[in-house]
Amino acid sequence: MKNKILILLLIMMPIALLVWFAYRAQTNEQLATQQQYQNLAYTQLKRVDDKIINYFQQLESTLTSERKSLDQALLNTEEYTKKIRQILKYSPYILNIYIADKDQNTIYPSMSQALSEKEQSFLSNIQVIIKNRSLFSQQDKTEQTSVKNAFKTMSRNVSEKKNIIQSQDTVSPVKSGWIAWYLDRNLHHLFWFKDAQQRLYLLSLDRVRILSELMVLLPESASVITPEKADSIALSSRRYNQSFKGVSIRLSNSNNELIYEWGDFPVTDNKSIDIMLSYPLSSWKLSWYAKHLSQPSFQQQWFLVMIAFLASFLMMIIFFLIYREYNRKIRQAQQRVNFVSQVSHELKTPLTNIRMYAELLETKIESLGYDNEEQEPSKEKIKSQHFLSVILNETLRLSRLIENVLSFSKVQKQSFKVNKTQSVIDDCIDSVLLSFMPVFKQKKLTVNFSKNAAKAVFFDAQLLEQILNNLLSNIDKYASQGGKIDILSHQMDNDVQIEIRDYGPGIAKKEQEKIFNPFYRSESKLTEGVSGTGIGLTISQQLATLHGGQLVYKEVSPGACFVIQLIASTKENR
Amino acid sequence: MKTQNSHKIFSLYSSRLIIGIALLITLGQNHVFAKTTQIKLSTNMATAVMEADKRQTAFLKVSLTGFDVDEQQDRIPANIAIVLDKSGSMSGQKIEFARQAAIHAISQLNQDDIVSVVTYDNQVQIIVPSTKVTNKARINRLINGIKASGNTALFAGVSKGAAELRKFLSQNQVNRVILLSDGLANVGPKSPSELGQLGASLSKEGISVTTIGLGLGYNEDLMTQLAGFSDGNHAFVEKPSDLVKIFQYEFGDVLSVVAQDVNIIIECDDNIRPIRVLGRAGDIIGNKVSVRMNQLYSGQEKFILLEVEVPEHKANTNVDIASVKIDYNNLYTHSRQKLNDSASVTFSTSKQEVEESIDAxxxxxxxxxxxxxxxxxxxxxxxxxxxxxxxxxxxxxxxxxxxxxxxxxxxxxxxxxxxxxxxxxxxxxxxxxxxxxxxxxxxxxxxxxxxxx
Structure with missing residues (x-):
C-alpha cells in the first residue's frame, strides 16, 4: 500500500509540476501578449496624437503666413485696419486679433477706433492675458528653459474664473507659441507671435473650427464595406482603418465629454487604454476600446485545455499499463520456453539412456521367463512387465515433450532445418502408431488406418513423426472417449495428405481459430485436469509450413479432424 | 432641359414669395435687362421725405436680385454634400423617406455636379465619397444601404460633409451641405452657438449649410443658427413624406445660384447712426455696416434692412443717408463685379408730403x-x-x-x-x-x- 502511494506520488508530482509550469508559462505569455497589445494600442494612439500635433504645426504656419500680409501696411493707417478686417473676414481660423507694440501699447483694436461688439468683448476677455507679459517674454530672458511644455496656471478673482495654460514650442529665443485658456468651460486657443520689432500679435482662434478640422482629420467609421464601396475608398485610408479593426477610439475633452468617436467596436463598458494628448490639447484624452480589454482572460479556456491534457495523459498511462501487462505475459511464456528448452537439452541424454536401458530390461525380463522354462509367466514377471511398459510410455511421452520444446525454440530462432530422406509415408505413420499402441489399448481406442501412400518419397520423417505424435497425443488426452480414430493417407504427385479424425467432443467454432496460437489452451471442461504446454498444435503447424505444407482443422461431426498437407517429391531436391 | 426645370420650379415658388409686389417690379426690370448678367441693386428709404426738425429713425433697404439665366446657358455646377442623421430615432418611415428624398434629389444632378453622402449616428460614415454624378445607379444603391441606429454626432457629420465638399472646392460652383436631422446633437459640440460658429466658419470658405429638421425632436435653434450663419436655407418637415418635396425645392434653389461671396458695405454719412440690421447678421463698426451673403439665386430678391438714426434737419434740405458698395463673384462671367448706389432724403414740414413719399x-x-x-x-x-x-x-x-x-x-x-x-x-x-x-x-x-x- 505504501509503495503504491509512493509510486502514485512519483507519477503525480512531475505531472503536477509540469502543469504548474505550463500554467505559469501560459499566464506569462498572456501577460506578455497583453503588454504587447497595450503597446500596440499606445503606438496607434500616439500616431493619432502625432497627427494632431502635425495639424497644429500646419495651422501655425498658416497663421504665420496670414499674419504676414499685415507687414505690407503701415501701422495705424486706414489700410492697416482694413487689412486686419480683411483677415478676420476671410480666415476661417482667426476670430480676433490683438496687436501691441514693444512698450505694451495696444495698436489694435485701439479704443480710439470704432469697435464692433465682437472686438469689444474680445478685448475685455483677453485683458487677463495681455497683462501677464511673462506669458510672452519670459522665455527670452531665461534661455535655458529646462521645462518644456511647462504649465502655468493662474486664476483671478473675477466673476468668471479663467485658467491659463501656457507653454512654448521651441527653445529660446521664442518667437511664437500657443496659449490654451478656458473661457466658459471651453478650451480656447490663442496663437501669439513676435516680429522683429518686438511687436506682439495675438490671434484668437475659432475653437469650433479647430474642432471641426480635427474631426475631419480623424478617420470615420467604415460603414458596411460592400464590394462597390471598397473600390471608392483609397487604399491607404483603408489600410489605416485596418489597424483599427475591432477597436473604437474616443476623443474626449477636459470635461470628459465625448467629442468624437470612430471604430467598429460598440463601446459598452468603460475599460479602456487612455493617453493624454500633447500640447496644446493637453488634458484632452484619447481612449482605446477593444474586445481584448473587456474580455475575461484566457484562464477559463486554459482550464479546459488542462483537463483535456490530463484526461489524455491518464488514457496514455492506462494504455501503457495494459500494454506492459500483455508484454510481460509473452515474455514470461518465452522465458519459460527458453528455460524448458535448455533443461530439455540436458534431459535428452539421460532420457535416451533411461529409454535404452528400459528397453534392454524389457528384453531381459522376457528372456528371463524362458530361462526358467516355465510355461506360464509368473505373476512377478507380468507385474514387472507392466511397470516397465509404464516407464517406457512415460519416457516416450517425455521425449516427445522435449522434442516439441526443442523444435519450438529452434523454429523461434529460425535454426530449424528440414532433413529430407527417402522413405515411405505409410511406414512412418505405422511406426508412430506402433509406439502409441500400448496407450490406445489401455484406453480402448481402435485405429482405422487407410493406407494410400506407399510410394517412397523424400521427406523429413522425424518432422512428420513429431506432428503425428502431437496430434495423436492430443486425441489420447482429450478425445479418448470417442473410442475410434480414422487415419487416411493420400499421395498424389508431390502432395501428401494425411487426415486424422477422432470421435471426441470436437472443438467449438470460436476456438478453432485460436488453437494454433502459441500457449493457447482452449478454456473448457475439455482441458480441465489435463496438463499441457499449449505449444503442441503451434509447433505442428509451424513444422508443416516449414515442409512446404500446412496443418488445418477440418470441421466434422462428431469429433475433430486435422489435415496434414506436405510436399514430398519423389526426387531429391530442395 | 435643366434650366427649363429650374424655371418651372422658380415660377412655382414665385407665388409663395412673400414680397409679391417687389417680385413683380423685379421681374419687370429683369425683362428690360434680360440679357444682362448683373445683380440688380437698389437702395431705397422707406420714407424718401422725412419730417423736418425732428430726431427720428428711418429704414434703409438694400435689395439685391439675382439675374435671370438664359435658357441656353448651362447652369452652374453644384458640389453638394448630403448629411443624413441615421440615429436610432430615424428608423422606420423617416429613414426610408430620407433615402428616397436623397435619391430623388440626386436624380436632378448631372455629370458636371459633384455629390457626396455622409451619415452619422454616434460615429460618422462616408457612404458616398465626393464624386461626379456619373453613375447614379451606384450612388442610389449605396444610399439604399443606409440603416438607422445609434446616437447623434451632428457636429462631426457636418464637419465631414464639409470636408467632402472641400475635396473639390471651387468658387465657380455652388458648395452646399444639406443636413437632415430629427434629433438633438448629443455627441461632440451640441449648443446652437457652437453650431452657428461652425456655420460662420464654413461660410468663409463659401460653403452654405441647409438644415432640414424632421419631426418634433430636433433643436430648431441649433438648426436655424447653423443655417443662418452659413446663409443656407432652413425647413421644418413634420411628415417624413414631405421630405422628397423639400429636397426638391432645396436642389432647385442650389441649382439656380448666380452669384456668390456677396459683400455689402453700407457707409452711413456723418451724423447718421446705424442702429441695427434687421433679420441678418451684420457688423456695425462706427458708421460702417458690413453684411455678407454667401449667394444670390436667379430671380430671387434678398435684402438688408438697416435702421438708422437721423438727426433733426431743416425743411427742404436734402441729406445723403448712406452710400452702398457691393461686390460679388459672378458665376456666369467668372469675374468679380462691383456695384454702387446711394440713398438720400429730403425734409419737409408737410405731413402729407411725408405720407405720399412712402415707398410702399x-x-x-x-x-x-x-x-x-x-x-x-x-x-x-x-x-x-x-x-x-x-x-x-x-x-x-x-x-x-x-x-x-x-x-x-x-x-x-x-x-x-x-x-x-x-x-x-x-x-x-x-x-x-x-x-x-x-x-x-x-x-x-x-x-x-x-x-x-
Missing amino acids: EVYESSVEQVANEYSKKAVELRDKGDISGARAILNKSADYLQSNATKLSSSVLKEQEMEARQDAQELDDSKNWLRTRKVLREKQYKRSKQQSY
Whole structure:
C-alpha cells in the first residue's frame, strides 16, 4: 500500500509540476501578449496624437503666413485696419486679433477706433492675458528653459474664473507659441507671435473650427464595406482603418465629454487604454476600446485545455499499463520456453539412456521367463512387465515433450532445418502408431488406418513423426472417449495428405481459430485436469509450413479432424 | 432641359414669395435687362421725405436680385454634400423617406455636379465619397444601404460633409451641405452657438449649410443658427413624406445660384447712426455696416434692412443717408463685379408730403422685419416662462402690423398680423409648444432670409 502511494506520488508530482509550469508559462505569455497589445494600442494612439500635433504645426504656419500680409501696411493707417478686417473676414481660423507694440501699447483694436461688439468683448476677455507679459517674454530672458511644455496656471478673482495654460514650442529665443485658456468651460486657443520689432500679435482662434478640422482629420467609421464601396475608398485610408479593426477610439475633452468617436467596436463598458494628448490639447484624452480589454482572460479556456491534457495523459498511462501487462505475459511464456528448452537439452541424454536401458530390461525380463522354462509367466514377471511398459510410455511421452520444446525454440530462432530422406509415408505413420499402441489399448481406442501412400518419397520423417505424435497425443488426452480414430493417407504427385479424425467432443467454432496460437489452451471442461504446454498444435503447424505444407482443422461431426498437407517429391531436391 | 426645370420650379415658388409686389417690379426690370448678367441693386428709404426738425429713425433697404439665366446657358455646377442623421430615432418611415428624398434629389444632378453622402449616428460614415454624378445607379444603391441606429454626432457629420465638399472646392460652383436631422446633437459640440460658429466658419470658405429638421425632436435653434450663419436655407418637415418635396425645392434653389461671396458695405454719412440690421447678421463698426451673403439665386430678391438714426434737419434740405458698395463673384462671367448706389432724403414740414413719399414696398419690408423681430423676442420670453409677456409682445406686433396693413393696404402684412394673433393664442398650449416653436423659428428664419420655399 505504501509503495503504491509512493509510486502514485512519483507519477503525480512531475505531472503536477509540469502543469504548474505550463500554467505559469501560459499566464506569462498572456501577460506578455497583453503588454504587447497595450503597446500596440499606445503606438496607434500616439500616431493619432502625432497627427494632431502635425495639424497644429500646419495651422501655425498658416497663421504665420496670414499674419504676414499685415507687414505690407503701415501701422495705424486706414489700410492697416482694413487689412486686419480683411483677415478676420476671410480666415476661417482667426476670430480676433490683438496687436501691441514693444512698450505694451495696444495698436489694435485701439479704443480710439470704432469697435464692433465682437472686438469689444474680445478685448475685455483677453485683458487677463495681455497683462501677464511673462506669458510672452519670459522665455527670452531665461534661455535655458529646462521645462518644456511647462504649465502655468493662474486664476483671478473675477466673476468668471479663467485658467491659463501656457507653454512654448521651441527653445529660446521664442518667437511664437500657443496659449490654451478656458473661457466658459471651453478650451480656447490663442496663437501669439513676435516680429522683429518686438511687436506682439495675438490671434484668437475659432475653437469650433479647430474642432471641426480635427474631426475631419480623424478617420470615420467604415460603414458596411460592400464590394462597390471598397473600390471608392483609397487604399491607404483603408489600410489605416485596418489597424483599427475591432477597436473604437474616443476623443474626449477636459470635461470628459465625448467629442468624437470612430471604430467598429460598440463601446459598452468603460475599460479602456487612455493617453493624454500633447500640447496644446493637453488634458484632452484619447481612449482605446477593444474586445481584448473587456474580455475575461484566457484562464477559463486554459482550464479546459488542462483537463483535456490530463484526461489524455491518464488514457496514455492506462494504455501503457495494459500494454506492459500483455508484454510481460509473452515474455514470461518465452522465458519459460527458453528455460524448458535448455533443461530439455540436458534431459535428452539421460532420457535416451533411461529409454535404452528400459528397453534392454524389457528384453531381459522376457528372456528371463524362458530361462526358467516355465510355461506360464509368473505373476512377478507380468507385474514387472507392466511397470516397465509404464516407464517406457512415460519416457516416450517425455521425449516427445522435449522434442516439441526443442523444435519450438529452434523454429523461434529460425535454426530449424528440414532433413529430407527417402522413405515411405505409410511406414512412418505405422511406426508412430506402433509406439502409441500400448496407450490406445489401455484406453480402448481402435485405429482405422487407410493406407494410400506407399510410394517412397523424400521427406523429413522425424518432422512428420513429431506432428503425428502431437496430434495423436492430443486425441489420447482429450478425445479418448470417442473410442475410434480414422487415419487416411493420400499421395498424389508431390502432395501428401494425411487426415486424422477422432470421435471426441470436437472443438467449438470460436476456438478453432485460436488453437494454433502459441500457449493457447482452449478454456473448457475439455482441458480441465489435463496438463499441457499449449505449444503442441503451434509447433505442428509451424513444422508443416516449414515442409512446404500446412496443418488445418477440418470441421466434422462428431469429433475433430486435422489435415496434414506436405510436399514430398519423389526426387531429391530442395 | 435643366434650366427649363429650374424655371418651372422658380415660377412655382414665385407665388409663395412673400414680397409679391417687389417680385413683380423685379421681374419687370429683369425683362428690360434680360440679357444682362448683373445683380440688380437698389437702395431705397422707406420714407424718401422725412419730417423736418425732428430726431427720428428711418429704414434703409438694400435689395439685391439675382439675374435671370438664359435658357441656353448651362447652369452652374453644384458640389453638394448630403448629411443624413441615421440615429436610432430615424428608423422606420423617416429613414426610408430620407433615402428616397436623397435619391430623388440626386436624380436632378448631372455629370458636371459633384455629390457626396455622409451619415452619422454616434460615429460618422462616408457612404458616398465626393464624386461626379456619373453613375447614379451606384450612388442610389449605396444610399439604399443606409440603416438607422445609434446616437447623434451632428457636429462631426457636418464637419465631414464639409470636408467632402472641400475635396473639390471651387468658387465657380455652388458648395452646399444639406443636413437632415430629427434629433438633438448629443455627441461632440451640441449648443446652437457652437453650431452657428461652425456655420460662420464654413461660410468663409463659401460653403452654405441647409438644415432640414424632421419631426418634433430636433433643436430648431441649433438648426436655424447653423443655417443662418452659413446663409443656407432652413425647413421644418413634420411628415417624413414631405421630405422628397423639400429636397426638391432645396436642389432647385442650389441649382439656380448666380452669384456668390456677396459683400455689402453700407457707409452711413456723418451724423447718421446705424442702429441695427434687421433679420441678418451684420457688423456695425462706427458708421460702417458690413453684411455678407454667401449667394444670390436667379430671380430671387434678398435684402438688408438697416435702421438708422437721423438727426433733426431743416425743411427742404436734402441729406445723403448712406452710400452702398457691393461686390460679388459672378458665376456666369467668372469675374468679380462691383456695384454702387446711394440713398438720400429730403425734409419737409408737410405731413402729407411725408405720407405720399412712402415707398410702399420698402415700408412693407420694414414692418415685416420689425414684426419678425418681435416674434423672436416673444419666443425668448416664452422660453423663460413669461407667457403673458410674450403674448403682450405678439399682440403689440399684431397691432403694429394691423395699422400698417391698413395704411399700406397690404395683404401681406394683414396675413402676418393674423399669424401673430394666432401665435399669441398658441403660446398657452404647452402640449403643442414643441411644434409651435419649430413653426415659429422656421417662419422667422424664412422672413429674415427671404427664403424661397
